[in-house]
Structure formats: C-alpha cells, structure tokens
Amino acid sequence: MKNFIYKVNRKKFETVNTIITGKEILENANLLPVEDYELLIKVNEKGFEPVQLNEEIDLKGAGIEGFFAKPYKKLIIYVDDEPVEVDECFMTPNEILTAAGKNANGFYLKQIRGHKEVSYKNDREHKIAIKNGLKFSSCKLEPTTVS
CATH class of the missing domain: 3.10.20.90 (Phosphatidylinositol 3-kinase Catalytic Subunit; Chain A, domain 1)
Structure with a gap:
C-alpha cells in the first residue's frame, strides 16, 4: 500500500x-x-x-x-507561567524561548503535559505543534567545563 x-x-x-x-x-x-x-x-x-x-x-x-x-488569531502559550502570544503553528524550542524573551543559548525548554515533562534539551530543532494553552518551562543550561 x-x-x-x-x-x-x-x-x-x-x-x-x-x-x-x-x-x-x-x-x-x-x-x-x-x-x-x-x-x-x-x-x-x-x-x-x-x-x-x-x-x-x-x-x-x-x-x-x-x-x-x-x-486565525494569536495563540497564547505559557513559558514559566507567563503568557506568550505567538502566531505560528509549529515552533522549535529555541523559537519558543526567544518568543518568551529568553536567550536560547543559555536555556533549554521543557513542555509540561499534566504530570509529565518532555525535555527538548537535546532536540532543539524539534517542531512542536502549537495550540492555545500549551505550558513550557525554561531550564538554565549548566556551563560546560573543559578539563
């Protein structure tokens, strides 16, 4: 088929x-x-x-x-419990962080789904389907040390 x-x-x-x-x-x-x-x-x-x-x-x-x-109208998502207006249907974690006023180089994104969290730490170009009311939290990246 x-x-x-x-x-x-x-x-x-x-x-x-x-x-x-x-x-x-x-x-x-x-x-x-x-x-x-x-x-x-x-x-x-x-x-x-x-x-x-x-x-x-x-x-x-x-x-x-x-x-x-x-x-048709702006969608409201939440990053760290703050409302963020977006007008895209698909956004990467980096684009969401930027829309929320965060430096995408210093943070990574987690999506909160009820009691579950989905981390995009290692998948920063993932296309997330954006819907009204989605919840995310920004997480500070630990600086990497060179030994």
Whole structure:
C-alpha cells in the first residue's frame, strides 16, 4: 500500500488515502481544534489558495503537496507561567524561548503535559505543534567545563 506524503509548514506527514480533506490535513498535523486554523495550499511559486475544511485534495498530483497553516488569531502559550502570544503553528524550542524573551543559548525548554515533562534539551530543532494553552518551562543550561 502506497503512502502519500505532504507537508504542512515544511513538516512532513503521510496518509494512505489518495483523497484527503482540509480537516484531515489539520487533524494529522495535530492542529486542533481545526476551526482555529486557516489552511492554504501552495499553487505556484507566487502564492497560496485557501482550502476549506470539507474540501477534498487529491494527493496523486506531482510532487509533495505543500500546505501552510496559520492560526486565525494569536495563540497564547505559557513559558514559566507567563503568557506568550505567538502566531505560528509549529515552533522549535529555541523559537519558543526567544518568543518568551529568553536567550536560547543559555536555556533549554521543557513542555509540561499534566504530570509529565518532555525535555527538548537535546532536540532543539524539534517542531512542536502549537495550540492555545500549551505550558513550557525554561531550564538554565549548566556551563560546560573543559578539563
């Protein structure tokens, strides 16, 4: 069974379906609730066209389908319990630290999910799907000593 590959904001996703709706593209990218995001499809080098949630896209076309998603309104995430407004759907830990006014060279990021923490200390280029209310904490990097 062939998998069809497409990109949302330069991040790759796969599906076994040839036909996929705008809603399914946002759901696969973990951009929820889907109604909070505008989905655009790259039509040529110059631009994008909007994709409706119920609109069907045929992934059998040439090349990797390129989509761009952005929130309709700014999203609020929390870094060290401080609200940070962002307007990106995917951000790296370093981008989140910078948006929170931290020096990404001196800190690393942990995502707080209930009672669990996910550390991005060794994965600073990880693309995190941004949703309203996500919680993070910044952690100071210990200086490395050369012996």
